[in-house]
Amino acid sequence: MEAVFLTFILMLAIFLGFELINKVPATLHTPLMSGANAISGITVVGAIGLAGTGQQDLSNWLGAAAVALASINVVGGYMVTDRMLAMFKKRGK
Amino acid sequence: MGATGLAIQLAYVISAALFIFGLKLLGSAATARKGNLLSAVGMLLAIVAALLDQGIVEYQWILLGFVLGGVIGAGAARLVQMTAMPEMVALFNGFGGMASLLVGAAALATAGSTFVLITIVLSILIGGLTFTGSLVAYGKLSETIGSGAVTFRGQQIVNSLIVLGILASAVMFCLQPENSLWLYLIIGLSLLFGVMVVIPIGGADMPVVISLLNSYSGLAACAAGFAIGNNILIVAGALVGAAGIILTKIMCKAMNRSLSNVLFSGFGSVSTEQTVVEGEIKPISVEDAFYVLEAATNVVIVPGYGMAVAQAQHVVKELAELLEENGCVVNFGIHPVAGRMPGHMNVLLAEADVPYDQLLEMDEVNPRMETVDVAIVIGANDVVNPAAREVESSPIYGMPVINVDKARTVFVLKRSMASGFAGIENPLFYKENTRMLFGDAKESIGGLVREFS
Numbered sequence: 001m002e003a004v005f006l007t008f009i010l011m012l013a014i015f016l017g018f019e020l021i022n023k024v025p026a027t028l029h030t031p032l033m034s035g036a037n038a039i040s041g042i043t044v045v046g047a048i049g050l051a052g053t054g055q056q057d058l059s060n061w062l063g064a065a066a067v068a069l070a071s072i073n074v075v076g077g078y079m080v081t082d083r084m085l086a087m088f089k090k091r092g093k
Numbered sequence: 094m095g096a097t098g099l100a101i102q103l104a105y106v107i108s109a110a111l112f113i114f115g116l117k118l119l120g121s122a123a124t125a126r127k128g129n130l131l132s133a134v135g136m137l138l139a140i141v142a143a144l145l146d147q148g149i150v151e152y153q154w155i156l157l158g159f160v161l162g163g164v165i166g167a168g169a170a171r172l173v174q175m176t177a178m179p180e181m182v183a184l185f186n187g188f189g190g191m192a193s194l195l196v197g198a199a200a201l202a203t204a205g206s207t208f209v210l211i212t213i214v215l216s217i218l219i220g221g222l223t224f225t226g227s228l229v230a231y232g233k234l235s236e237t238i239g240s241g242a243v244t245f246r247g248q249q250i251v252n253s254l255i256v257l258g259i260l261a262s263a264v265m266f267c268l269q270p271e272n273s274l275w276l277y278l279i280i281g282l283s284l285l286f287g288v289m290v291v292i293p294i295g296g297a298d299m300p301v302v303i304s305l306l307n308s309y310s311g312l313a314a315c316a317a318g319f320a321i322g323n324n325i326l327i328v329a330g331a332l333v334g335a336a337g338i339i340l341t342k343i344m345c346k347a348m349n350r351s352l353s354n355v356l357f358s359g360f361g362s363v364s365t366e367q368t369v370v371e372g373e374i375k376p377i378s379v380e381d382a383f384y385v386l387e388a389a390t391n392v393v394i395v396p397g398y399g400m401a402v403a404q405a406q407h408v409v410k411e412l413a414e415l416l417e418e419n420g421c422v423v424n425f426g427i428h429p430v431a432g433r434m435p436g437h438m439n440v441l442l443a444e445a446d447v448p449y450d451q452l453l454e455m456d457e458v459n460p461r462m463e464t465v466d467v468a469i470v471i472g473a474n475d476v477v478n479p480a481a482r483e484v485e486s487s488p489i490y491g492m493p494v495i496n497v498d499k500a501r502t503v504f505v506l507k508r509s510m511a512s513g514f515a516g517i518e519n520p521l522f523y524k525e526n527t528r529m530l531f532g533d534a535k536e537s538i539g540g541l542v543r544e545f546s
Contacts, residue, residue: 017335029436042329052149059199071162079170091448
């Protein structure tokens with residue numbers, strides 16, 4: 001049942017994603033990509049759970065490495081997106 | 094589920110809503126920055142919620158990971174040149190993929206059902222191929238390795254064998270999850286597969302590849318979410334996956350090619366066509382070009398990757414300002430696949446302070462091309478090639494292009510007469526109304542700016 005429930009969420013999220021992204025204008029496609037990159041760093045949430053188990057085993061180390069990699073995405077992704085979007089200005093401003 | 098568990102789940106719901114709302118605000122340049130901020134708040138909330146989980150008994154490794162990743166990410170975000178954005182996004186896609194691979198592999202320790210085992214395989218497979226595929230894409234984009242398509246005899250057979258190997262190890266892994274040989278096989282083959290799928294793709298097709306890898310990095314997070322039974326990973330991963338798929342579709346459409354055509358046949362391998370180009374090349378000096386521009390009332394500038402290479406965007410902005418002071422209407426025509434990633438030109442011009450409402454998409458600029466006095470093509474080639482409309486035997490026939498040849502006069506800024514990235518002859522250079530301004534784009538435009546001032 002859990003599997004069906006999760007797949008249901010997946011399907012709805014994908015359709016929602018299509019609707020949202022279709023409305024993004026071409027001029028913002030690069031920030032969209034780097035912003036999406038930052039969101040894909042959500043893996044950090046899963047990695048946290050693995051890195052903090054307190055057991056000094058393989059899965060703990062894998063989790064810690066995943067936290068580091070995903071944090072690069074999260075921090076770098078949001079910061080560089082903000083840096084880019086700050087440069088987009090309307091005429092006459 | 095205890096009270097804390099419930100609070101964590103609710104926090105995930107709110108952060109999913111913030112991601113969605115953030116993406117919605119990204120639909121307009123005026124609100125996009127706020128949207129990104131909302132999305133970041135959503136991420137922060139999800140991270141805080143994850144830290145409250147009672148299964149977590151020690152924080153030092155998490156903290157170490159945060160600090161390490163945060164410092165590297167922040168440093169890269171501050172230092173990266175806007176011309177190098179495609180490389181950076183490629184590299185980040187790879188990190189995301191690797192993180193999902195690691196989470197998937199670590200989830201094995203607690204895996205129960207076959208369904209979970211299958212999702213572990215998927216997160217390792219997608220994560221692994223995203224990682225190495227992105228590294229190859231990074232190498233091609235930064236030109237640390239050759240950017241051309243690498244093809245060899247029997248490539249399809251080798252790839253098919255790898256796919257079969259992955260399938261076989263995946264089945265064995267689900268039957269014997271305790272035998273770590275299968276796990277290592279899947280990891281190894283996935284990493285190898287990532288290299289194999291990206292090497293046959295040439296540099297000109299990189300916008301498609303980055304979009305696709307972007308999508309994969311999201312889907313990998315999604316699969317990892319299934320593996321550890323976490324909703325927020327599934328929702329956020331699916332949003333990213335959808336974004337990448339849409340961008341991939343737009344890029345393919347802009348090149349009039351199917352996705353399978355991009356993935357499986359190197360563009361360089363297209364046979365050279367036998368078009369007889371009539372007419373002659375007519376060069377023009379900077380001084381003569383200035384006189385034409387001084388009299389012009391409507392100018393469209395069409396930039397391509399060459400503008401980024403020559404770092405000419407700032408001087409182009411100067412020229413646009415001088416033309417406007419001279420009473421001329423100036424717009425920029427941006428082709429969807431100009432540059433090395435979707436929207437690359439827009440970011441470069443935004444960096445040079447060109448207002449975004451001056452940047453027109455191909456569909457906006459084409460209908461008004463007949464009223465344009467001068468179209469200035471800077472470092473673009475295939476995206477303005479009229480052969481796409483006129484020459485049926487051309488490999489790019491049918492690709493939508495910016496019809497600069499319909500303007501009264503066309504200036505093409507070009508280093509030499511070598512053909513474009515895809516090696517296709519361009520009849521535009523031989524047209525009656527085309528004038529070639531040879532030399533480095535930055536210097537040529539700089540010359541025009543000096544003539545004006």
